[in-house]
Amino acid sequence: MSEHAASQSFTNVPCPFCGMLCDDLEVARSDAGSLKVIKNGCPKSSSGFARSVSGAKPQISGRDVELSEAIQKVSELVRAAKQPLYSGSATDVDGMRAIMALADRSGGTVDHALSAALERNLSVLQSAGWIMSTLTEVRNRADVIVIVGTDVQKMHPRFFERIVCPPESMFDTTPEKRTIVFIGEGLDTSGAVGPRIGDVITLPCPSDQIGDVVSVLRARLRDFPVSGQDVAGIAISDLESLAALLRDAHYSVLVWSPAAFDFANGHLAVHTISEIVKDLNTTTRSGGLTLGGNEGLTTASSLCSWQSGFPLRVSYATGKPDYDPAIYSVDRMVTDGEGDLLVWVASISTQLAPPETNIPTVVLGTPGLQVKRQPEVFIPVGTPGVDHVGRLIRVDSVVSLPLQNLHRSELPRVADVLQAVRATL
Ligand code: SF4
Structure with missing residues (x-):
């Protein structure tokens, strides 16, 4: 009998691994927690659901720490920053709400990794x-x-x-x-x-x-x-x-x-x-x-619009939302040496690496995320629709889909981590 033969089966599973959000997948979960797409998958969804995230721990400068210690360190970095940059933004509705709220509180700039397109x-x-x-x-x-x-x-x-x-x-x-x-x-x-x-x-x-x-x-x-x-x-x-x-x-x-x-x-x-x-x-x-609309781009864009009144590339540095798609491109700001803290969120795929920069960097990422430089703080987070429930907006911007928890891991949500950071400020 295969590992998945006696496992729990989930039906009508929405897939978070591209902007189409196909919602007809069937996914089996083994007793050990591994997932396998058994119907209506594609290479991208099959590898996304099957990826193991076990053993990932929060880290400060490469040293394993408890989640609370990592959150405390992020709070210190955000408090000390005069121009924090929030990007990546590959998360669900609640995660993006938390990014916007933290940027608002800390006078930061909000962008998404794929916003140039x-x-x-x-x-x-x-x-x-x-x-x-x-x-x-x-x-x-x-x-x-x-x-x-x-x-x-x-x-x-x-x-x-x-x-x-x-x-x-x-x-x-x-x-x-x-x-x-x-x-x-x-x-x-x-x-x-x-x-x-x-x-x-x-x-x-x-x-x-x-x-x-x-x-x-x-x-x-x-x-x-x-x-x-x-x-x-x-x-x-x-x-x-x-x-x-x-x-x-x-x-x-x-x-x-x-x-x-x-x-x-x-x-x-x-x-x-x-x-x-x-x-x-x-x-x-x-x-x-x-x-x-992959990596939660449509979700981030929609959410930024309804929270701030503007599309992505918004700064809260003046205490109110200020929109400028040229000035507030986080890619450009990092390249031009602006900003003194980068908070990078990449909870969906492992390919959304933060840009190379020497400013202190906090990464809330799915385990296995490809990073070129060890960040000051790394917090492994769950993927919406795999490790926790959530909601994403489809690429045509007309439907938001509720995502199931397939219980792959107990990793925290982006929203929970950032709300905890904000609570300490
Ligand atoms: S990766 Fe995209 S196309 Fe493939 S199942 Fe998921 S949503 Fe559908």
């Missing part, structure tokens, strides 16, 4: 507005899905299975077949298969020329003339065919992740895509769908 979207939302869809709308209504410059299969391994090619959907308006278009370089198209999929069109081009391609697509959609035979290696005639496909669609969706637009003026590509969606809505229906 988010900023490409926010700058467009703030300056021009957009028309967005949701995962459920796409699953049930889209007849043309255009994936722009983003390796969705790698980012969200079950996106195609759950959203693009589901065996069933909610409404009888759902098209029998949908056309999938990939624009970009080296994109994994293998998920676009099955009875729901009609044509699959690939338009390869270098990633950093996505902006040029969508600009020409928009121009031809509006019947503006374009010189030359191709753009970024894509024939203009192919983009004209795509424009016609979009015009004739009942509900097209343009999908991208801002993290994939990490090139000069990547936000302009987001802007052009958003404007294409708006143009299409003058004669038919279309929506944007932005993906990513």
Whole structure:
């Protein structure tokens, strides 16, 4: 009999390991506490749930200490800091609330490790507005899905299975077949298969020329003339065919992740895509769908907005929330030698390492977190949805999902640790 054969089984488990928050997993727990995804997993979720966190202890400068001593040390560091920086911010709703409250109390700056990508979207939302869809709308209504410059299969391994090619959907308006278009370089198209999929069109081009391609697509959609035979290696005639496909669609969706637009003026590509969606809505229906939101990014962004009135990159140094996405980038502040304490929260994956810095650093991290320098204080914390209950907000920002406690460990919540620190200030 296998280790998991006699174990407890959890059903309808939401997965915290990417922004999709699939909520249909089945996970078995052995008597020894190890977890195994037994249904509806993907490589990312399987390794995330299976990872062992046993034996991790709070540390001060590499020395094992009790949790209370570590919390006391963090309190001393926060009290002494004149410009504390709070980032990473990979946690759940309660954890992010605690980060915001501590930053408010200590005059700190709040950011998230992946906010540079988010900023490409926010700058467009703030300056021009957009028309967005949701995962459920796409699953049930889209007849043309255009994936722009983003390796969705790698980012969200079950996106195609759950959203693009589901065996069933909610409404009888759902098209029998949908056309999938990939624009970009080296994109994994293998998920676009099955009875729901009609044509699959690939338009390869270098990633950093996505902006040029969508600009020409928009121009031809509006019947503006374009010189030359191709753009970024894509024939203009192919983009004209795509424009016609979009015009004739009942509900097209343009999908991208801002993290994939990490090139000069990547936000302009987001802007052009958003404007294409708006143009299409003058004669038919279309929506944007932005993906990513991993490491609790959507949760941190939403929570920062409703707590402070502003998106991420907020400072409480003046005693009230002050928003500036350029000045209060914690990455930039660390690089430029600003700040005198870094409090880094990474409770979900082991890959979210703090930036290299010589200022004192406190890490609240999942055990196994890859850190380049030993922090002054390390406190191992639980992962929401694995070690404790919690709540995360899905990448399309319209649903918050309650997470189960699968009892992998007794590690504390980020919220509990930071609330304890705040109570001592
Ligand atoms: S696609 Fe994302 S949310 Fe879904 S099971 Fe995989 S890692 Fe989890």
